[in-house]
Amino acid sequence: MTSTSHSQSADPEGPRRTVLSFNTPDGGRRTAPARLAARESRRDAQLPQRIRSGILDDVGQSCVQVWLTPADAKNPAARALLDRETGTALRLYRLFPDSRDLRDFRKPSNASLFPRIIGHELDTPEPYLLYEPPRGLPAARTHVMSATDLRPLAHGLMRAMSLLDGQGLVPLGISPGTVLWDGTSLQLWGLEAVVRTGQPRIRWGRTPYCSPEQRRAEGLTDPRDGVWSAAQVLYQLVTGRPGPADRAPADLASHRVLAETLRGAFAPLARDRPTPAALLDLLEPGASRRLALDAPADESLPHREAFEQTLRLKREAPAAEPYDEQDAAAAGEVVCPYCLENIQLDLGSLFVTDSRMQYQPLNPSGIANPLRRQDIMRGAVQKCTADPEFPEHFIPVPYLTYGKPLTIAMVGQSSTGKSHLLTQMIAAITDGGLEPFGLQWQSVNPAQHARFVRERVQPLRDGQVLDHTSGVGLDGFARFVESLLITDARGQVRPVAFFDLGGEDLVRTDSALRFLLGVDAMVFVVDPALALPLPQLDHARQHLGLEVNRDGDLAFATVLDRLPKNGPYLDVTAAMVLGKADLLRFQPPVDRWLGEAAPTALDPALAREESADVYALLRRLAGQAWLRPFDTIRRCTLHVSSATGGQEAEGRYPAGSGPRRVLEPLLSLLAMHGLIEVPGGAEAFAVGKAPALEAVPLSEASDSPREETK
Numbered sequence: 001m002t003s004t005s006h007s008q009s010a011d012p013e014g015p016r017r018t019v020l021s022f023n024t025p026d027g028g029r030r031t032a033p034a035r036l037a038a039r040e041s042r043r044d045a046q047l048p049q050r051i052r053s054g055i056l057d058d059v060g061q062s063c064v065q066v067w068l069t070p071a072d073a074k075n076p077a078a079r080a081l082l083d084r085e086t087g088t089a090l091r092l093y094r095l096f097p098d099s100r101d102l103r104d105f106r107k108p109s110n111a112s113l114f115p116r117i118i119g120h121e122l123d124t125p126e127p128y129l130l131y132e133p134p135r136g137l138p139a140a141r142t143h144v145m146s147a148t149d150l151r152p153l154a155h156g157l158m159r160a161m162s163l164l165d166g167q168g169l170v171p172l173g174i175s176p177g178t179v180l181w182d183g184t185s186l187q188l189w190g191l192e193a194v195v196r197t198g199q200p201r202i203r204w205g206r207t208p209y210c211s212p213e214q215r216r217a218e219g220l221t222d223p224r225d226g227v228w229s230a231a232q233v234l235y236q237l238v239t240g241r242p243g244p245a246d247r248a249p250a251d252l253a254s255h256r257v258l259a260e261t262l263r264g265a266f267a268p269l270a271r272d273r274p275t276p277a278a279l280l281d282l283l284e285p286g287a288s289r290r291l292a293l294d295a296p297a298d299e300s301l302p303h304r305e306a307f308e309q310t311l312r313l314k315r316e317a318p319a320a321e322p323y324d325e326q327d328a329a330a331a332g333e334v335v336c337p338y339c340l341e342n343i344q345l346d347l348g349s350l351f352v353t354d355s356r357m358q359y360q361p362l363n364p365s366g367i368a369n370p371l372r373r374q375d376i377m378r379g380a381v382q383k384c385t386a387d388p389e390f391p392e393h394f395i396p397v398p399y400l401t402y403g404k405p406l407t408i409a410m411v412g413q414s415s416t417g418k419s420h421l422l423t424q425m426i427a428a429i430t431d432g433g434l435e436p437f438g439l440q441w442q443s444v445n446p447a448q449h450a451r452f453v454r455e456r457v458q459p460l461r462d463g464q465v466l467d468h469t470s471g472v473g474l475d476g477f478a479r480f481v482e483s484l485l486i487t488d489a490r491g492q493v494r495p496v497a498f499f500d501l502g503g504e505d506l507v508r509t510d511s512a513l514r515f516l517l518g519v520d521a522m523v524f525v526v527d528p529a530l531a532l533p534l535p536q537l538d539h540a541r542q543h544l545g546l547e548v549n550r551d552g553d554l555a556f557a558t559v560l561d562r563l564p565k566n567g568p569y570l571d572v573t574a575a576m577v578l579g580k581a582d583l584l585r586f587q588p589p590v591d592r593w594l595g596e597a598a599p600t601a602l603d604p605a606l607a608r609e610e611s612a613d614v615y616a617l618l619r620r621l622a623g624q625a626w627l628r629p630f631d632t633i634r635r636c637t638l639h640v641s642s643a644t645g646g647q648e649a650e651g652r653y654p655a656g657s658g659p660r661r662v663l664e665p666l667l668s669l670l671a672m673h674g675l676i677e678v679p680g681g682a683e684a685f686a687v688g689k690a691p692a693l694e695a696v697p698l699s700e701a702s703d704s705p706r707e708e709t710k
Helices: 076-095 147-166 212-216 223-239 256-261 276-283 287-293 301-316 325-331 370-379 418-430 446-461 503-508 512-516 535-544 554-562 590-594 604-621 624-632 664-672 681-687 698-703
Strands: 016-023 029-036 050-056 061-067 117-121 128-131 169-171 179-181 186-188 194-196 350-353 359-361 381-383 394-396 406-411 440-443 478-487 493-501 521-526 570-578 633-640
Touching: 016 128, 061 076, 076 117, 076 128, 076 194, 147 169, 147 179, 147 186, 147 223, 147 256, 147 276, 147 287, 169 223, 212 223, 223 256, 223 276, 256 276, 276 287, 301 604, 301 681, 350 370, 370 446, 406 418, 406 554, 418 446, 418 478, 418 493, 418 521, 418 664, 440 446, 446 478, 521 624, 521 664, 554 624, 570 604, 570 624, 570 664, 590 604, 590 633, 604 624, 604 633, 604 681, 624 633, 633 664, 633 681, 664 681
Parallel strands: 406 493, 406 521, 521 570, 570 633
Antiparallel strands: 016 029, 016 117, 029 050, 050 061, 061 128, 117 128, 169 194, 179 186, 350 359, 350 381, 381 394, 440 478, 478 493
């Protein structure tokens, strides 16, 4: 995706004339001629963001631009800060309409407590966001404030913090530089330092405004971290000097307004400080309750209830017989990943490559040294003759010697980004992403794996947009991409083979049936541009030539109709992935999950929470047709993932590709197949545990003794 922002003049003595094309906070797209001030500054000397004033000349609108230079934008951490600031600004824009209280024009609206975003353009070499001009001056410019002004300022600050707390957000950057005052009301800036409650604390801010725990980066973020910061700002405004960095000021009692307002706010530990709501109620009794009543309703609630009902029905359905790896190994046959016929190891059909990369016959019986024989056999291949009409092809020997491979197929239309996702998934494995879960990996064929890394992984990591892959092997509807040997915590080895089911080819290729009969697991990749009729995706749809399809992905339907069915549900395992999630990185609940740190253990409760969030989002906005894989496959989880972390600009990803949550769908599949042990077992991980009332049959519950009411 390209940006149409370009400079027309750059006079160092006058304003810089340019044309800005950016996303508006309501999801639209706007292009405007602009004049940006030649003078620029940093909001904070420790932060990379620059700031300058400007005018959007299409409507004569004053603005402030916060942006990164191309050099700073190459730093992923700097981009992440701008992303976080933009996400917070958009969330506040959606939550609080820009209107004043009609009953009291002197009372500022919730929206006025925060910066008001005009637009943003982040997937460019010089990313930026635009605000309405700030209202008021930083408190840092005020030496001492009168008690008359301090009380409404403190009220506004506690109100802003309470509103953020109600959304599960904590402002870590409250300081005299981010608290603005216009003589009657407050505006809180520093949105780049707003984080979710419960995340690991990060070192942020300066002493004494950052809390003691924040300064040491100990524990998890707490709404009362901001209470410490607010107390320090108010103390400085009253006394004209900063307070102690780790305790209450010794003279606090001599300042009546502070002593009444900041009871316990200077406690060294967050758990001993009052909440923002408690401090707000000291200033205005009952104010926190009124804020809670004004909170917007949760639109996802009925859809989350539908998710729970679907899981309940799955739990009630009889489970399929568990897969017996020993029986599969005894059979000795596997599906050839190229011609899709059943084959088994044939020591008379082995080959190795010579120095000219030509295949030469191999007779393993002549190799007496067992270590040398094992090494040679790992690099050997077997010629497959199962289908004489299929072009000549060779299978790595390790693929044939560890029992039935776990076959994983990527499903989706050609535009969904599934090939990028699969590339990043395998790259994450080779980077050691499976090790925290007790798994080790080896390539089935070192030469094939090296070619995959060279031709797919490295270019994508360097920021190149990959062409639609035809797989590493031969062309065909079921494209074999890569295979690995996965060793679990018990020392058992199993091949895992990855296939890419081409969208259009899959729909029109009847031979798919033969392959699908043997598939063990599916990854259904949902393209948000196809599924979600959100206005912020219109620009992506226009760029990619797509339209919203309310009937779901045709490739999904084709696969589901051809999979063997035994009972009310399909017995394969599946993971549904809302891909290209960077397009929705500011849309709840996607923003939450993209911000989650990489897991080091599988938590069934957290996995179920993510599944419920994605289910509710798709059901509410896309429609039930897009959830058909989850509704028809008994063991299925849902995930948020981004293979690149951003959109392309002129054929490249400006900051390189920054994958997020690409391994989680595979981890889920491995858990459902027993390669990763999870609390409650693989079955409970897939369909959840039955609540106590659900576990008791209705007939038994009705027969239980009870007192008769009179």
